Amino acid sequence: MKLLVPRFESSPALRLAGMDKTYGPMQVLAGFDLSVGCGEVVALMGANGAGKSTLAKIASGVVQPDKGRIFVAGREVSLASPRAAREAGIVIVHQSTDHLGVPGLSVAENLVLDGLCAGGIGVFVHKRKIHQKAQAVAARIGLDVPLNRDFGELGPAHRQLVAIARAVAADASVLVFDEPTATLAAAEAARLFDVIERLRARGVGILYISHRLADISRVADRIVVMRNGRRVADQVQPFDLAAAVKAMIGRDLDQIGTRRAFAPTGRPILNLDRVRLTHASKPFDLSIHAGKIMAVTGALGSGKSRLLGALFGVSRFVDGRVDLNGMPWRPRGPAEAIAGGVFMAGEDRWRSSLLPPFTPGADIAGTVALPHRRRWSGFGFIQGRREHAAARQVIDTLGIRCGGTSDTLDRLSGGNQQKVVLGRWQATPCWLLLLDEPFQGIDVGARRDLIAAIRAGARDAATLIATSDVEEALQVADTVAVMRNHTVACLPGLHTADPSSLLAAIGAAEASEAGEKGEFVT
């Protein structure tokens, strides 16, 4: 596909008119109108379940609308399949990490996947030729991932970057990004914004779906807010983000960032003494006290997940001393960690925590009970009543919207799924709760509920949260640590009560990170 940018300034790059879509009894889109001009970045905001993803799927030919017309550059088109959408010049970067590429193929093959699938790269493919083309694709967004690596071994953020590179290389006239920064740290996100800037200059119409207000205000020309499948607000710059959020969730967003007063320190729960995560990284100290919430933030690959994994027994510290409640802590695996009172909710809930539907025990009760069954079952027999009672309590405490404790997780919205994951680990007391990216892909309202639940649950335990979003870190934590190159770069003498100095410190750390060539670690 060569540059398809039609320069009819009068007709928008993409126009959706009167979109209707129903799933069963649930109306997802109700007469929704949207247009994206050439060289315009339109941010689409909406809470979970508002219909954003359905709209993105319609624009990319994955889902067919019940009613409505689609125009590309003023010409009416019918998008019967993803291929038809591509041929019309619309390319999408999906949100779900499963749809981003093909595990089992190399990064290079994934980068040129469109050429391989639709032709255009020739019948006989040579590894060298693929690498050449892939390199060109990667260079366009300055992507730095080893081309030989298996796509399946990449972490979510790198998968996202590969998919973005692929989409940009398609030379589309309309690009749809569905939550592109959900898994990206600040430095990667900044790189994406540069790419979007260049695309805009070339006249590409961009539909940018996101929860993140900071990203939206940075990148968008116009904001469209949807709620219950309808357009409820349409703003041009300068934006009134508060009004947009209000339109999105239907009421005022009260102050999420009400930080707790900095209370005197409790008993230390976890103490790290000159530990090292890799042989190449510098040793660091860290300690967390009872009732405290610490957030570690930092760029992708800075070692946040590895730190949590080492504490949970998934990997090992190379060096140094770890104490839990004053006793040496060296779990040989998750089972030992759980038995010792260290719990972890992993990153990417569908990969790390949830079972696919139709698996026995994939309902809310089973999901909550899975790690606790050793203690909850008598002589191995499942205590159904106990599991459902525990699930009921999780549902009530966290305000999970669902039909009941027997609902499977795929029937819940993203925010509610994440609440189940958190509730599972709050169902029994622990010493240390590790949460890896607990706010991934959920809306502002659900995030506020989760933060409240994390704080309420953190009475006696210590909580350690890994998040690549500095704003999230500031909102949820008492203290913030920044990681870089597998070591804690700036230390929590800084409390979140003083956000400006913290932001400055983090900014300095991340700026030097962006300047360096980021090393590659999953």
Next chain:
Amino acid sequence: MSVEAGIAPARTGGLRHPGERIRRSLRRYAIFLILAAMIVLFNAVEPAFLRVNNLFSVLQSVAVVALLGIGVTVTLAVDGFDLSVGSIASFTLMLSSYSMVVLQFGAAETVALALVAGASIGLINGLMIIGLRIPDLLATLGMMFVLAGLQLIPSGGRSITIGLNLPDGSVAGGSFDPAFLAIGRYKLWEVVPLPVIIVSVLAIAFWILMERTRWGRVFYAVGGNETASHLAGAPVKAYRVAAYIISGTLASLGGVFEAARVGRGDAFAGSSLLLDSVAAALIGFAVLDQRHANVIGAVTGAIFVGIVLNGLTMLNVPYYTQDFVKGIVLVGALALTFGIGRGRR
């Protein structure tokens, strides 16, 4: 709590439509309806079909298939697949015959030897899959060929009977222990074959294990999402190996039943067991609309296959068309499971 976050895509409402409820019941009970229809048909054409003796002879042949089907089900639960069950059954059939006829062991030693052999083969399967990371289909396919060849070597490719001429020229001096033959031939109250009783008890035990205990849930959890199970504290590898040990042991018990029923080491007696038991386990997906491997389903599937075959035999359908019919039945049942079920999401 958040206003929008709670709205789940199309859910409970669907069940209130009367049409949807009927379709749902149809899906749940489809296999049973087809089974009932077949029984009525077979009985109309051949009234001997529903006689007690015939039904128990069907169940006797079903017992072995059901046993292997349960084993396959456990491996399917951990997202694996044991293709070697048929060969394990034939191998232990030959092994137990050899143990009595050539080694002159008694019934108890022979059964113990057979079960230990089955468990060991399962362990080897598991270690190939976990340790060497050979994909399960390939590992068990390899094991299938190894065993199919190995079982022929001691007897020089011949069936094992009393007075067998061994490859070294001597004549085997042992015979089948009557106690061993009773395992396959004894009938309670002159009607109910012992294997049917044993398999029924095992089926109930495995149903309890898979549906009612935490270990069963871990088997399924490992198959559904291995990473999530590991992070929830499950010893994932141990469960996967255990699944193959269970399936190997059950298959070897099936081999013992066959040997005891036939009363000689017939080199090709177990040739249709693999297809039949895999069909049983896969048909089981459709039973009660479970959409995952399950014990009740596998047993129902085995009965289903058994009744199809017995009915066709009684209707004088030539034996050489039976595999064809079995294939059609399997494909039909799978279409039912995976095709019709698609509408749900």
